[in-house]
Amino acid sequence: MASNTTLSSARILVVDDEPDLRTLYELTLLREGYRVETAANLAQALQQISEHRFDVVITDMRLPDGLGMALIQQLRAQQRPERCVVITAYGSADNAVEALKAGAFDYLTKPVDLKQFRAVIASAVLAPVAPTSLLTRPGAAHRESSEAVMQRLVGESESMQRVKERILKVARSMAPVLVHGESGTGKELVARAIHAHSHRTGGAWVAVNCSAIPESLLEAEFFGSKKGAYTGSTQDREGFFQAASGGTLFLDEIGDLPLPMQSKLLRAIQERCVRPIGSPQEEPVDVRIISATHKDLSLEVIAGRFRQDLYYRLDVIEIEIAPLRERREDLPALCQALLRRIAFEAGIAVPTLSAAALQQLCQNPLPGNVRELENLLQRAVALRDGDELQLELAWRCAPTQEAFVLDRRPAALIGEQVTVPSDLQGHLDNQERDILIQALRETSFNRTAAAARLGLSLRQIRYRIARLHIELPQGGELSDESL
Secondary structure, three states: OOOOOOOOOOOOEEEEOOOHHHHHHHHHHHHHOOOOEEEOOOOHHHHHHOOOOOOOEEEEEOOOOOHHHHHHHHHHOOOOOOOEEEEEOOOOOOHHHHHHHHOOOEEOOOOOHHHHHHHHHHHHHHHOOOHHHHOOOOOOOOOOHHHHHHOOOOOOOOOHHHHHHHHHHHHOOOOEEEEEEOOOOOOHHHHHHHHHHHOOOOOOOOEEEEOOOHHHHHHHHHHHHOOOOOOOOOOOOOHHHHHHOOOOEEOHHHHHHOOOHHHHHHHHHHHHHEEOOOOOEEEOOEEEEEEEEOOOHHHHOOOOOOHHHHHHHHEEEEOOOOOOOOOOHHHHHHHHHHHHHHHHHHHOOOOOHHHHHHHHHHHHHOOOOHHHHHHHHHHHHHHOOEEEEOOOOOOOOOOOOOOHHHHHHHHHHHHOOOOOOOHHHHHHHHHHHHHHHHHEEEEEEEHHHHHHOOOOOHHHHHHHHHHOOOOOOOOOOOOOOOO
């Protein structure tokens, strides 16, 4: 359902306790043609929303009499249609994540860039309004194309119903989504459904397989490059972020990104700007991030292969797709849908799958999930003798479920007993402290060199040294190349 609100008729409430900022936001919005009301604190804001309906509410996170979060929670509790944009202090990533989880449409960080401010508000105004029925009854489609995308998620099991319900809920905001599931479960289909049901459905859809790009090309592929930036660069080239501007960027197999690229991706997500190779300036980008992985990123963090701060930025909302062995009731519908597609592509009548063959499938672990199921059906169609399909599964030595689950664990943990720490944060801090001390020792306590080695900025490594109470040798403060 598209928004019925036009830019010129949109009504916006601005909540900020600083008069100068409140006036700046108000004048900026008035110049865009919006109707604007203001409030200086939480009490005034609650009074305004009790008396009027708005299209968008813009609120500072910290107000004299409470938090902007309380306003979001009030709007959500009343099932109000207003989209809420939160303004947080610079570097308050945790506040932004908390606001998105609470139901905020989007967030901005101070000092607010007015160009970005106008773009975010325009997106919020034009975003589809979630009908009240959508909050209690899943399945309402915004348009025919989004319905078609949702129909490709075949299955009516309880786990698939939960996935479809969550898709409809998370599509309404800009919150980053992490789709987790084994290989072949349909993670990209879920991501496409989120995009199709969002207000960005008319924008670009850019899907990236992070594991398929050589490490030396990652930065240029993600952020673009300028003419002459490197040998053979004869023209400006846009990266994935620029190509997805106004739309959705889907990062598949995000767990395979190397650590140095993870730090650059984190900055792009937090600051919403990228620096193309060879450019002296950063460029603002307007994309929604959806990522997917078959790995357990929390274990990858513990193993030191995935940045904890990036993990928390990506995993604002998680959608878990169950493997086929845990939802076998979906197999008949999946087989029918796959056979229809296979028959259509081959130009033949839809073959029939015998009850015996279906029973065989139900007993097979299908570690490759839907992808393996499609492979089996294609083979059966190609080798069929009559109208009814027969599957030959005995020749396949399928791995056991236990072996498959073991394969999902990080290589460093296979064969070892994983001890679950009673204090995860303390455990991670100790690991981070050991890594920092090792990097500092190997660079003779030169923080600039150690930071570069770890993919951090000098400011970031200084912060970590102070937070983790790492003592430097006397004179260590003077060993940096630049202060």
